[in-house]
Amino acid sequence: MTKSKMELGYWGIRGLASPLRLALEYAGVDYTDRRFASAAEWHAHRDGELAAAGVVAFPSLPYLVVDDTTAVSQSRVILRFIADRHGFGGDGEAERTAAAMVQEEAADLNAAYLKVALAADTESARKEQVAGSITTHLGRLEAFLGDKEWIAGGAAPTYADILLFDVLEWMWHLDAELEAAYPKLRALRKRVGELPAIAAYVKRTDGDNPYLSRPFTPFKVG
Numbered sequence: 001m002t003k004s005k006m007e008l009g010y011w012g013i014r015g016l017a018s019p020l021r022l023a024l025e026y027a028g029v030d031y032t033d034r035r036f037a038s039a040a041e042w043h044a045h046r047d048g049e050l051a052a053a054g055v056v057a058f059p060s061l062p063y064l065v066v067d068d069t070t071a072v073s074q075s076r077v078i079l080r081f082i083a084d085r086h087g088f089g090g091d092g093e094a095e096r097t098a099a100a101m102v103q104e105e106a107a108d109l110n111a112a113y114l115k116v117a118l119a120a121d122t123e124s125a126r127k128e129q130v131a132g133s134i135t136t137h138l139g140r141l142e143a144f145l146g147d148k149e150w151i152a153g154g155a156a157p158t159y160a161d162i163l164l165f166d167v168l169e170w171m172w173h174l175d176a177e178l179e180a181a182y183p184k185l186r187a188l189r190k191r192v193g194e195l196p197a198i199a200a201y202v203k204r205t206d207g208d209n210p211y212l213s214r215p216f217t218p219f220k221v222g
């Protein structure tokens with residue numbers, strides 16, 4: 001079988017691409033991690049090479065182009081696409097549905113995160129908003145994980161576990177107390193971090209695709 005050529009395009013930050021980079025690393029595939037440094041550079045690529053390839057229906061960042069013939073945009077769809085291609089999209093209906101629900105719950109959590117990070121302009125407002133929104137989603141995820149090894153309930157990790165590895169770190173960055181408050185999620189993050197491909201990636205500081213160790217946190221506070 002010939003190898004696929006893959007290019008992931010995004011800004012040089014973690015943002016929406018971080019779970020996708022982690023998923024590509026976990027899949028063990030060769031890919032180009034194309035990081036745009038400015039809007040002008042992205043727009044020139046979008047309106048030039050990408051437009052000429054004629055495969056990008058919804059041009060945005062992030063995008064994934066495979067073999068110059070298939071393009072996927074919309075970050076959540078890209079994550080599922082990578083996982084489905086490489087066998088960690090969930091085994092059977094129950095696992096696939098669980099993984100998809102976790103992905104959507106994580107999207108709600110991210111939306112709550114952005115609201116707090118961008119809007120709360122005092123420490124007490126931040127605490128109050130974290131308690132009013134973020135803890136609801138984290139509590140649900142902790143309960144759903146329960147005593148399972150992987151959150152979708154199967155014998156192996158799915159993209160939902162990899163996604164949580166990223167998302168949880170953002171939450172802890174926003175409020176350090178959240179790490180100890182959800183011990184099952186913390187243990188899950190540790191398990192994902194011990195997967196060899198993930199462990200190797202988070203240690204990588206040089207080469208073409210270094211790991212960006214600090215979540216971009218648009219705090220008004222702190």
Ligand SMILES: N[C@@H](CCC(=O)N[C@@H](CS)C(=O)NCC(=O)O)C(=O)O
Nearest residue numbers: 015016059060061062073074075076
């Ligand atoms: N719903 C989209 C949102 C994409 C989005 O808003 N991308 C931002 C970066 S986080 C961007 O700068 N896109 C460049 C563009 O749309 O031209 C997704 O999940 O991929």
